[in-house]
Amino acid sequence: PSVPGSSGSSGGQQPAPSDRLTIGTTADVLNYNPLVGNSRTDSWVTNLMYPHLTQMDMTGKRVPYLATEWSYAEDGKSATVRLRDDMKWSDGKPVTADDVVFSVMTVKKENFGVVAGLITALDEAVAVSPTEVRFDLTRPDGTFLDNVGFWLPVVPKHVFEKAPSVQKFANDSDWVSAGPFKLTKVERGQRYVMERVDGFGPGTPAVKEVVFRVFPDVNTEVLALRNGEIDVIGNVLPPATAAELKNDPSVKQEQIPSLGWAHLQYNVKRKPLDDVRVRQALAHAVDYEAIRNIALKGYAKSSNSSVLTPSLPEWADPASKEYTFDPALSKQLLAQAGVSDLSLSMIYDQADPNIARWAPMVRDSAKQAGITIKLQGLERNTYVDKSLKHDFDIYAGSWAIMDNPPANLGLAFKTGGYINYGQVSDPKLDALIDQAQKALSVEEAKPPIQEAARLIRDQVYDNVLYVETFNVAHNTKWTGFKPMPSELLSIVNPLSLAAAKPAG
Amino acid sequence: MSEPPVLEIRDLHVTFTAHGREIPAVRGVDLTIERGQTLALLGESGSGKSVTAKAIMGLLDRPGTRVRSAAARLGGRDLLAMSEEERRALRGSAMTLVFQDALSALNPVLSIGDQIGELFRVHLGVSRRQARARSIEMLTLVGIPAAAKRVDDYPHQFSGGMRQRILVAMAVALEPDLIIADEPTTALDVTVQAQILELIDRLRRDLGTAVLLITHDLGVAAEVSDRVAVMYAGRIVESGEAGELYDLPAHPYTAALLAAIPDLDAPASELRAIPGAPPSPAQVPPGCSFAPRCDRASEVCRTTRPPLIPLATGSGRYAACHHSEEMLDAALA
Amino acid sequence: MPPSPDPVQKREPVLRASGLHKSYRGGMLSRGGAVRAVAGVDLELHAGETLGIVGESGCGKSTLARMLVGLERPDQGEVTFRGRPFFARGGVPRDIRRRVQMVFQDPLTSLNPRMTVHDIVAEPLRVHRLSPDARAMRERVGELLTLVGLSPDRMNRFPHEFSGGQRQRIGIARALATEPDVIVCDEPVSALDMSVQAQVVNLFAELQRTLGVALVFIAHDLAVVRHVSHRVGVMYLGRLAELGPAGQVYGAPAHPYTMALLSAAPVPKPRLRGRSRIMLAGDPPSPVAPPPGCRFHTRCWKAAPRCAEEEPVLEAVGAHYAACHFAERAASAEKGAAAL
Amino acid sequence: MRFIGLRLARGLLTLWFAVTVTFFLVRLLPGDPVTAVADPNMTEALRQKLLADFGLDKPLAAQYLDYLGQLLHGNLGMSFRQSIPVTTVLMERLPWTLILTVSAMVVTIVLGIPLGVLAATRARGWVDRVIQITGVTAQSLFVPSVGIFLMYLLGVWLRWFPIGGAVDLDATGFAATLSMLHHLVLPCLSLVLIQLGGYVLTMRTTLIEALGEDYVSLAKAKGVRPGTVVWKHALRNALLPTTTIAGLQLGTLVGGAVLTETIYAYPGVGRAIYEAVGQLDFPVLQGAFVLLAAAVVAANLITDVAYGILDPRVRTS
């Protein structure tokens, strides 16, 4: 933290401009404790400080980071992970299996954060050797390694164990980290300065310094990119901006697949939405092509109305077909269901630029089928509140990261699932998902999960509109980024920034 | 005696333009004041007394105001031929103005010393310290007790009578040739009024200044003036030596005014009121302005405006009435 | 001398003020003490009589007037109308309100500029429901306007379309609308042009003669008060200095202040200019901290040490009353001065 | 003494009022801080635990009294979202907001007075008209539009000024001050633009009024030079109402800078409020409102002092 007027830098020689990569972000870091903080902008910074076991490739497959190998036991009741031995905490101590065990067991014990809900199958984690961890599970869970590998940040045991409660530990100074960059200076509201770590395991970063600068407004961020004040816009560009910026020779855009999808959910507990024909009528009353082409300027792929999206090609079901935009059919279905003058309200987060764009399009196309949709563009907190309380007819939104279908479909569609906003309760679906979660390999999990996805499509438990193609812009002065899927990783992930270098 | 009169104004006209209409507030006023003389300018509200005073001082410089005169001389100096800067130099030194309402005329945020001293600083270019010393002198002169202590006080800290005295102090500070006092005592109590009038009169005697005293009070005019000019609807309708004019008014308006005053010594049952009301300055009848209210008015009064002409009787009597001779004859008979 | 009302002195007064006190405290933030506007005034007003009140600016004349009509509630003492107190519980009773009216100093500001003359004069009729219908009201307003010398066909005009004297007549018509027994006039002619003043003064005299209302006539012009009043009170700093029949107060003033006032008043007779006058020193003291003892002693040329300590009461001096320790001597001295 | 006591009491009352209004408003918002951090894996038990951690499970009245009690000790609580004290959050932001608003205020006054004088002395002339129209137009501008326009024109196109932020990272010592000023220009300019109109118009009206007063005529009658008449006699009086407005604005400006600070990525309190609403960070929100109310109280006090200096009627009674 600095006070205006006081001298800024820690002194010494200033890095040349090309030694510094400046990234625009829209919000401050709220929590430096990676086990707690879950905002995207927090993660960009903490991901550079705390390693995860695995990262993802562009198809969503896990790739090594701290972990080099991982596997389940035959019976699926335990899993083993091997760690690399060349990672060090910034205070010189090595990163060992103890740290991994501490991180995961703390989360389990104190029961907080994103990870807690993903490790319900965990019984005990054991450090077999400094480079090997064994997870003992209470039941076979084929989603466990994917989840823990991707979501669990590894924190230094010797620092965090001193806190009486890790959950309350702010970790807001004197950071001990092990990523490619270490945080050296914070000017809240303005910027976060990170210095490269020499001897970072996977390879010393090329760039000396990474600076995150805070710009609450995207428009200002774009201006700053064009002005050369920042090199990368961390946030995904709104489609219209991406289209405009295509013509700017100084800006390059990386296309990043989204792991989530945009969708409409119908409250199946409400009449007449409990009738599948009505839901189908609604599904046929959406002009999917137009939404992708106009609202998203073509930066979106069809998911063929399946919750298994093309971003995860391993899982996708090529047989799935997208609902046609067919108002006549829609009317016919409504007539069959005996519903006339259908009038529904649709909630969405007004601050989400894409949804705010296509929500009126959904309304207008539904009108062609004689369905009235009243838009309720809400302030974010109200929207989340209403979603959790199932207080809506139609919910328009998008999932951010759905990286493991068996795990995610469980949360979203199983009876009582935390994010099962539409209140789907289908025993057949529950059984299929359970079966898929138990499977220890993709091959094994694929048939039940594809069956489940078909059920979801046919019953219109979820109406998938599209999978966005994210555009992340950076200055052409920089090159070498390693894009990974999702907004969370994109090109601001640790391995990518470690590889980034000045062009030419 | 070749000494020129202190003030000589010929055919002064002031016209305001408001809402696209012309308001001839002053319509041909002649004034002459000799050295050491007090001329009382009498007239009722809206007759143009203050406008005349401001016109003489050259204060009517706001847009929409036209001032014109055939001659304007201050102690022989031709005001018309002067530049604005030269006239400014005369204001406050050769001719000064005492306002009616001292509270609004004194600047509330400046100290008394500052406001009086400003005169010395502007006109004599003296230092701040000297100006202050002179201000204290002036305050003492007009009878403010403990002047040295009070010189740094602000207007609101003085009583009404003291404020008026401060205005008088400013008016006499540079020993001007002419003091114009615009109803200097109307806002004051009778007992205080007597004090202020006395003060002005004393200073006039000591300095030999000419005074133009504007008032609507026949009593006040009678108390201090040598000569009296009566104004009605933007014109002077009668002027002359005070005693003569009160004894033998040559204009029906003056006569009616005098008759309408209740007399302390003779409380009559009925006052002789003048019917009607004074005309609005924007709407003056073509002939004699007083004709609609005049009981002597004849046909000629309604069509022809009587000029202000010298009368045979008395010294320097003037009247603007077709019937003045008649009146004087009747009175003398 | 105005025609004297019938032998009034013995009859029960219409309006009686006893021991009136009124102070105003400044706003919440002002420091100094309260302004003691009226500090102990006793008065009686008899039917058909005119009581004149003179005094310098700020001596409490208007405050007294406002208390006499019930606009202001006295801090101490009370005003009674035919023996009934003004401030019963819950304000002034409506019938007393009707019987005591007021005419204000400034004819323009006392008439609402947004109302027509008809509405202004009809306001009391409406408030007291004195007219059965609109037609009757118009007729009554017309009568009232005629009574004060205005032509009824101008009743649909606005006050600013009238001259000062005419405006004051409108105010008088309004005061007459409820057929009051008492009209309190607070400087009703001070704001008028000198050529119009006499018209209004005459009107008052005539109205009183024909309608028999009792008038309280407040003014600072001694001559005007003398002209209309049967009895005159002289106020100084919130108290009555002298009270008595007009002829006596003016002819043989008993209080030094009355003498000074009479002597300082300018006389419209240039020939009398050289006469000797009593010049008071200094300004009237502030009503926030009136001097102890006799309030006039700070400016009085006759003041003795006793005057600074002991407050003189209003007591009979010959045929009238004065509040001065040296009242009798003063009265005789004045005769001497007049002889000079 | 009594006067000062009253002012203080009034200030405290203002603070209390702001605290109370915002306390309850904030708590009426739909959802709670826990839903704002909602993540797909949270369970109901977890939620309740979090609520209890934030002290949000107690009855509203108890929360309110707790809060007032803490406030008396100068404790604004911990931020829900950032695990640091609210005072830290705000104190980091406050200096920037002060720099921005005070500089905008100063520039406004420095420009506003001469423009007002010019308009008043040339009342109804074309100079007056031009000044009036410009002032009114500037006052009516919509901040975000202006912000983007200025940044595009002066930042991207002409490259005169940086885009967003408050100070350069590398600048030290004097260079830091320069860099700070450099970053200040655009946001300050927007604030000045929208405030200036009001100032000039008030100045103009009050000065025209003052110029018609008797004391101005007397000054002229004393032969005082026309310039002195305006600047010494009329202006001092006309400044009084303007001071009141300035005081009122200074207080509300801090809160009013929300849009400006957001658009220009300026790290001030206004932006913190905007962010805290989005995050339902009750303690920060409330703290910010307490701070703003305190700013208003302080501004009022400053106004009173300024009034005293300008108006001897206040000073000497």
Next chain:
Amino acid sequence: MTAAAVELTPRLRTWSAFRRNPLGVASAIVLVLLALVAVCAPLIAPFPEGYGADTSQPPSAAHWFGTDDIGQDVFAQVVWGTRVSMAVGVSASVLAIVIGLLIGVSAAYFRRLDTPLGVLVDLSLSLPVLPLMILVAALAGPSVRTLAVVIALFSWPEVARVVRSQAIAIVPMPFVSAAKVVGGSSLWIVRKHLLPGVIPVVGVSVVLTTSRAVLAEAGLSFLGLGDPNSWSWGTILHKAQQSGALATAWWTTLFPSLAILLLVVSTTLLSVAYNDARDHRNSS
């Protein structure tokens, strides 16, 4: 009296002075035109909905103000935006004025209420308006009605203050005393004397609060708290901002900004002109 009879009534005098002020007259005309646009919006342009093939087109003969990023006609948006913006502005200001009038007049006339009401007004004036509006708008959920109510809720203190200061000048006027002497009750005096007396200043308040309300509406909509089912100028700007097109597709921001500017400038100039015209002292 013939002389007095020809004098103009204050109202006529104000009117004649007002007519002479070209700025005021021009502003009045602009406002009338804007009101006409608002009322006749359906006749001028179809309601902007759906999407068009020509996305992000600069102004042309077909699309006077260009199109936005989903191909809607910006001109139509601005025309329909006039409706909502003005409706919110006017209804908010009417509401604020009713509240302000009641409170201001009560504070001026009933002395005992003055201090508490004065404190309330002062306190409300010292609250940070925009942040609070954000809070309340978030609380009530976005709709045109909410916006109007929220804006009114934070605009009345200003009106109350103006009304009070005017009313407080009327209360000591002798004509009020006269009404009391004549027997008028408090209610009578408030109704017959105070309210008519403060109406002229309220006239100024109406335009000023309206313009402030329009700006506030734009600000709230811009921050995403507007009504998504209708078009207001702020909504247009909000959508432009969300699409990140503020800096590139200038026409999507320029025209609604100009509309806001036009309305606010003309209301302000109108009130200035009206005030000048009412001030007879200086209208030479």
